[in-house]
Amino acid sequence: MRFKKKTMTWTVLAGICALLLLVAGVSPVAALTDQQARVPGYYGFEQNLDKFDFTGMPMKLPSNEVERLSNGKIKVGMVINKNNVDSMKNELIALTSPGIYEMVKRGMEMVIADYKPWPVPKAFAAVTKANAGQAVITPDGNLKTKGGRWWTGGIPFFTVDQKDPQAGLKAWYNQINTYDGDDFTHDWVSMFYIGPRGNRERTVEMSWDRLFLTSREMINPKPSYDPKVEDIFFKELVYVQSPADLQGFGNLTYRYNDQNKSDDAFAYIPAMRRVRRITSGQRFDAFVGCDSAIGDFRTLDVPLARWNWKLIAVQPKLTTLFCLDYITENKNAQRRHPTTVGEKFPRMNWRLWPNVYVIEATPKTKKDCPVYSKKVLWSMGGNWKSGLADAYDQQGKLWKTTQNYFYGYGDGKVLDLLAHYEHDFYTYDHQADHASPWHIDFPHRKFNVGFTPERFSTKYLQRYGH
Numbered sequence: 001m002r003f004k005k006k007t008m009t010w011t012v013l014a015g016i017c018a019l020l021l022l023v024a025g026v027s028p029v030a031a032l033t034d035q036q037a038r039v040p041g042y043y044g045f046e047q048n049l050d051k052f053d054f055t056g057m058p059m060k061l062p063s064n065e066v067e068r069l070s071n072g073k074i075k076v077g078m079v080i081n082k083n084n085v086d087s088m089k090n091e092l093i094a095l096t097s098p099g100i101y102e103m104v105k106r107g108m109e110m111v112i113a114d115y116k117p118w119p120v121p122k123a124f125a126a127v128t129k130a131n132a133g134q135a136v137i138t139p140d141g142n143l144k145t146k147g148g149r150w151w152t153g154g155i156p157f158f159t160v161d162q163k164d165p166q167a168g169l170k171a172w173y174n175q176i177n178t179y180d181g182d183d184f185t186h187d188w189v190s191m192f193y194i195g196p197r198g199n200r201e202r203t204v205e206m207s208w209d210r211l212f213l214t215s216r217e218m219i220n221p222k223p224s225y226d227p228k229v230e231d232i233f234f235k236e237l238v239y240v241q242s243p244a245d246l247q248g249f250g251n252l253t254y255r256y257n258d259q260n261k262s263d264d265a266f267a268y269i270p271a272m273r274r275v276r277r278i279t280s281g282q283r284f285d286a287f288v289g290c291d292s293a294i295g296d297f298r299t300l301d302v303p304l305a306r307w308n309w310k311l312i313a314v315q316p317k318l319t320t321l322f323c324l325d326y327i328t329e330n331k332n333a334q335r336r337h338p339t340t341v342g343e344k345f346p347r348m349n350w351r352l353w354p355n356v357y358v359i360e361a362t363p364k365t366k367k368d369c370p371v372y373s374k375k376v377l378w379s380m381g382g383n384w385k386s387g388l389a390d391a392y393d394q395q396g397k398l399w400k401t402t403q404n405y406f407y408g409y410g411d412g413k414v415l416d417l418l419a420h421y422e423h424d425f426y427t428y429d430h431q432a433d434h435a436s437p438w439h440i441d442f443p444h445r446k447f448n449v450g451f452t453p454e455r456f457s458t459k460y461l462q463r464y465g466h
Helices: 010-024 065-069 085-095 098-105 122-130 167-176 294-299 458-465
Strands: 110-112 135-137 143-145 183-194 200-212 232-242 250-256 264-269 274-278 307-319 348-363 374-380 386-392 398-405 424-429 434-440 445-447
Touching: 065 085, 065 307, 065 348, 085 098, 085 307, 098 386, 098 398, 135 167, 167 307, 167 348, 167 374, 232 458, 250 458, 264 458, 274 458, 294 374, 294 386, 294 398, 307 374, 307 386
Parallel strands: 110 348
Antiparallel strands: 135 143, 183 200, 183 434, 183 445, 200 232, 232 250, 250 264, 264 274, 307 348, 348 374, 374 386, 386 398, 398 424, 424 434
16 A cells, blocks of 8 residues: 655655654554565465465565665674674564564574465364354454354454454454464473573473363364353463472463453462462562463463554564474484573574564453553464464563474475474563573374363362372
């Protein structure tokens, strides 16, 4: 869309506005002009529902697209590091975030790689097509079908109108309903405490299980576990296996479909040999002393109606989809990504994604989140995976950057759900200069294993703790 006046084109006006925003210190997501942000021929690609399947999105970006968007300063094949980042500061912030720029300044390296499409599993695509046009947001902010049932599966809002006042909320409903399988287990998750010098201060090993009771798409029973009781969206169990002083600590969460309700959450404390209830605000306490909290999973894991969701922009961004190419069909292979500054920063491929929904999320009350004033989040249009979040403290200062890393197969193919899932979670604390990467190897992740609700109970929480 372009508007012309006698003395000034829209492109020039947008460029001036972008410059003024940068000078004023406004979030640099606005630094791309409208003309730049609309990748020619590809903007709105996710609207092609017929091709939303395993064979891939109908996309093929020119290899020089990132160069065009960055005014020639960022090119496929280059490595961005602390020595050259200031020469492309504004362009990098516009294509990533303030948090990423600060991390590069402190030693992170970004390898700029060519674009690759990211298809979705066939079964999930089929459910999305079958339910197309049935999703509605209720007056109290919940997601239901037009028939009044809790959402039954697939991406609810395949297209999101940027002018819709609920665009941010709809984009994040897409994110929490993207493909995860109907249950999953990660029976050996490694989480590392990385100090300012890049040294590993501690390693924590844990397990993470989740069962979806509604929006089930791949294994029976579906679309819900029990049609008579559809109040719970998912149940989740996280428990620590080592080191010895933390062994047995566990967290159990029930997330309701009614997104106005707080989670029912419980923690087992081995030293007390007791199960204690956790408040919604405590979900943002540091998890076993690391830089992440339970509420930071997937960049932000909260009941949606208890937060405000504002769509800031829809723009091309450099993302960590296919951030590594070396994974093969050997699902028993254990892999770790390269790092810089010791183990502090991951050294990954960054690839352009044509339309990332940039969303500002703010808690409605401090009771819901006493630590953050806001989070600026990414949801990647089309597959709707969460990619990145910059979190700000109560004084509005940048505090943490959280990222999800998605590995890829060397031949570019996506074989099954293993490749569609985050392989590393990473949180960097800018104020403490401290990092907490989480890693899940292929041998320790399974999807659609057939969990039953009975597994997710305080009884089992205590059993794991002993």
